[in-house]
Amino acid sequence: MTVGDLGEFGVIGRIAGRLPQGAAVLLGPGDDAAVLSAPDGRVVVSTDLLIEGRHFRRNWSSGYDIGRKAAAQNLSDIAAMGADPTAIFVGLGMPADVTTDWLDALTDGFRDECALVGASVAGGDISRSDTVVLGVTALGDLGGRRPVTRSGARPGQVVAVAGRLGHAAAGLALLQAGRVGPDVVSGPPADRSGAEGRVVAGDGEIEEWLSVLVDAHRRPRPMYACGPGAARLGATAMLDVSDGLLQDLGHIAEASGVRIELDPDAFPVGPALAEAARALGADPLEWILTGGDDHAFAAVFPSDIRLPDPWLVIGRIAEGQGVHVAGRADTWGGWDHFRNSRG
Amino acid sequence: MTVGDLGEFGVIGRIAGRLPQGAAVLLGPGDDAAVLSAPDGRVVVSTDLLIEGRHFRRNWSSGYDIGRKAAAQNLSDIAAMGADPTAIFVGLGMPADVTTDWLDALTDGFRDECALVGASVAGGDISRSDTVVLGVTALGDLGGRRPVTRSGARPGQVVAVAGRLGHAAAGLALLQAGRVGPDVVSGPPADRSGAEGRVVAGDGEIEEWLSVLVDAHRRPRPMYACGPGAARLGATAMLDVSDGLLQDLGHIAEASGVRIELDPDAFPVGPALAEAARALGADPLEWILTGGDDHAFAAVFPSDIRLPDPWLVIGRIAEGQGVHVAGRADTWGGWDHFRNSRG
Numbered sequence: 265m266t267v268g269d270l271g272e273f274g275v276i277g278r279i280a281g282r283l284p285q286g287a288a289v290l291l292g293p294g295d296d297a298a299v300l301s302a303p304d305g306r307v308v309v310s311t312d313l314l315i316e317g318r319h320f321r322r323n324w325s326s327g328y329d330i331g332r333k334a335a336a337q338n339l340s341d342i343a344a345m346g347a348d349p350t351a352i353f354v355g356l357g358m359p360a361d362v363t364t365d366w367l368d369a370l371t372d373g374f375r376d377e378c379a380l381v382g383a384s385v386a387g388g389d390i391s392r393s394d395t396v397v398l399g400v401t402a403l404g405d406l407g408g409r410r411p412v413t414r415s416g417a418r419p420g421q422v423v424a425v426a427g428r429l430g431h432a433a434a435g436l437a438l439l440q441a442g443r444v445g446p447d448v449v450s451g452p453p454a455d456r457s458g459a460e461g462r463v464v465a466g467d468g469e470i471e472e473w474l475s476v477l478v479d480a481h482r483r484p485r486p487m488y489a490c491g492p493g494a495a496r497l498g499a500t501a502m503l504d505v506s507d508g509l510l511q512d513l514g515h516i517a518e519a520s521g522v523r524i525e526l527d528p529d530a531f532p533v534g535p536a537l538a539e540a541a542r543a544l545g546a547d548p549l550e551w552i553l554t555g556g557d558d559h560a561f562a563a564v565f566p567s568d569i570r571l572p573d574p575w576l577v578i579g580r581i582a583e584g585q586g587v588h589v590a591g592r593a594d595t596w597g598g599w600d601h602f603r604n605s606r607g
Numbered sequence: 608m609t610v611g612d613l614g615e616f617g618v619i620g621r622i623a624g625r626l627p628q629g630a631a632v633l634l635g636p637g638d639d640a641a642v643l644s645a646p647d648g649r650v651v652v653s654t655d656l657l658i659e660g661r662h663f664r665r666n667w668s669s670g671y672d673i674g675r676k677a678a679a680q681n682l683s684d685i686a687a688m689g690a691d692p693t694a695i696f697v698g699l700g701m702p703a704d705v706t707t708d709w710l711d712a713l714t715d716g717f718r719d720e721c722a723l724v725g726a727s728v729a730g731g732d733i734s735r736s737d738t739v740v741l742g743v744t745a746l747g748d749l750g751g752r753r754p755v756t757r758s759g760a761r762p763g764q765v766v767a768v769a770g771r772l773g774h775a776a777a778g779l780a781l782l783q784a785g786r787v788g789p790d791v792v793s794g795p796p797a798d799r800s801g802a803e804g805r806v807v808a809g810d811g812e813i814e815e816w817l818s819v820l821v822d823a824h825r826r827p828r829p830m831y832a833c834g835p836g837a838a839r840l841g842a843t844a845m846l847d848v849s850d851g852l853l854q855d856l857g858h859i860a861e862a863s864g865v866r867i868e869l870d871p872d873a874f875p876v877g878p879a880l881a882e883a884a885r886a887l888g889a890d891p892l893e894w895i896l897t898g899g900d901d902h903a904f905a906a907v908f909p910s911d912i913r914l915p916d917p918w919l920v921i922g923r924i925a926e927g928q929g930v931h932v933a934g935r936a937d938t939w940g941g942w943d944h945f946r947n948s949r950g
Contacts, residue, residue, distance in 0.1 A: 315700050401698075
């Protein structure tokens with residue numbers, strides 16, 4: 265069955281029927297607008313547009329993974345302000361021949377990613393479109409905390425990250441090179457969250473590591489709690505790494521009027537990145553420094569704060585401008601949606 | 608110059624530079640997320656996805672009008688809950704060959720429509736896309752009022768509308784029939800808000816009336832204040848008419864478990880609709896009852912409430928179900944985004 269068979273209101277009913285609503289949703293889907301609780305008296309809002317062929321490919325990612333990824337990249341923006349996500353809203357454009365199975369998987373992906381942080385899919389809009397288009401907006405609550413912006417970094421403070429770097433970029437490179445087929449990891453909703461940590465051995469070992477990276481491309485795993493956690497620890501600046509560490513830290517350097525100095529030896533290259541770099545003849549550090557889409561948090565803290573796991577100190581703030589790696593100015597690039605180039 | 612020449616961050620800077628931020632915006636564009644004031648402790652949220660070729664055509668509407676329309680249809684959803692809109696967020700996908708002039712006009716359209724209600728364009732996202740795609744999310748504040756949903760209508764109450772009906776549908780029909788050229792109304796940002804009321808005479812009279820309708824298709828003019836106003840008056844149910852009066856009132860009938868009886872003689876057919884109906888051999892009442900996109904408010908009130916202008920009583924609530932016109936069940940249809948048919 266396709267969404268064209270169901271019709272607009274059938275589709276809306278089908279989606280809404282799969283979405284539980286949390287306590288923060290005072291009025292959920294089905295009216296002109298939803299009503300959410302905003303106990304802080306302020307609300308944090310972020311929006312993203314995801315276009316098929318540009319942000320995802322249906323033959324490389326399942327509907328379930330696309331839903332998880334689309335939710336994750338918005339929820340991580342909220343957490344990167346130091347807020348707790350409360351709800352997302354999804355504008356969904358799709359062709360009439362999309363199957364209801366695919367739609368259900370997409371819906372479940374949104375639902376399950378939101379469930380990780382106690383948020384709800386509280387509303388949306390559907391439309392016909394030649395390709396799949398997702399307009400996702402996430403909201404969050406600051407719980408009385410100051411929002412952690414990009415402009416608070418000061419010389420003498422340290423830069424730290426929480427979460428994976430370069431994994432999604434390496435996974436995308438593997439898919440683009442045809443090094444692994446799109447079916448390397450089986451479909452939704454199998455839980456592969458422990459994949460990276462498990463002990464693998466034998467002939468399939470390399471393929472298993474590569475599949476971890478392809479999976480990372482399909483579905484980021486932001487360490488959501490680290491966002492509000494960093495705010496509580498006293499972070500002075502923060503963002504989620506979506507376009508590449510160097511480019512994104514450049515935003516902090518510019519907004520704060522400081523220079524950021526990174527220590528390239530601070531980044532551990534795990535076995536997955538090492539195997540992928542060997543397979544493709546690539547430099548794993550380039551993925552780590554310029555790869556987007558893992559949605560790690562990068563934050564700046566006063567140097568006297570004792571940072572708990574999983575925060576990893578990668579550099580420091582100095583007087584000046586720009587992002588420097590071991591004393592050298594950044595010569596890597598990041599992602600520009602219009603120029604679409606690296607360098 | 609095109610947006611491809613500017614690059615992603617150039618485009619973002621150019622858009623943000625044209626957007627003043629109101630007092631409700633505590634942190635505006637430029638970070639991972641915006642922070643808005645939510646003094647009520649609740650926030651009203653609605654989202655819409657607009658796809659080129661389906662919701663608008665760049666050869667039929669200017670960038671300015673597309674921005675105004677996209678903002679209007681979201682802001683009216685907020686007002687239809689009885690809330691005051693505070694901000695909108697815009698996900699914008701567009702081809703690299705879009706000119707900066709067009710982008711500026713679009714931005715100004717969003718800005719000017721928001722200014723009508725004191726709202727700000729507080730954030731967004733841009734991406735490259737083969738066609739123009741707009742994901743718009745609007746937020747609002749209830750100011751201590753109960754949200755006016757679709758489920759509160761009770762037998763004995765009256766149904767009233769505030770705003771135009773059928774104008775946008777007639778304008779679209781005129782464009783589709785080639786009866787008027789796309790250049791019938793000159794480009795942005797000329798103010799034609801008084802057009803419908805002015806006295807016209809002479810040979811150009813008919814064309815002038817038709818141009819009013821084409822203009823209505825390009826740019827709805829919701830009577831925003833009527834939304835929160837209806838909540839203050841004691842409205843028991845409300846929505847904005849976006850898919851056609853009969854279809855939309857059907858949502859109130861269903862959600863409230865009531866029958867809605869409309870009086871077809873209650874709808875005045877103005878000169879613009881009359882001329883267009885004559886030109887196309889159409890029934891103006893069909894536009895009024897089934898045409899979407901004017902974003903009039905339709906609300907239900909207790910019968911003892913004295914309704915001020917511009918509210919117009921068009922029917923009453925009875926026991927039963929469905930929407931009936933002069934005792935006859937609705938045989939007109941509305942708009943279904945997947946079935947794309949009327950009937």
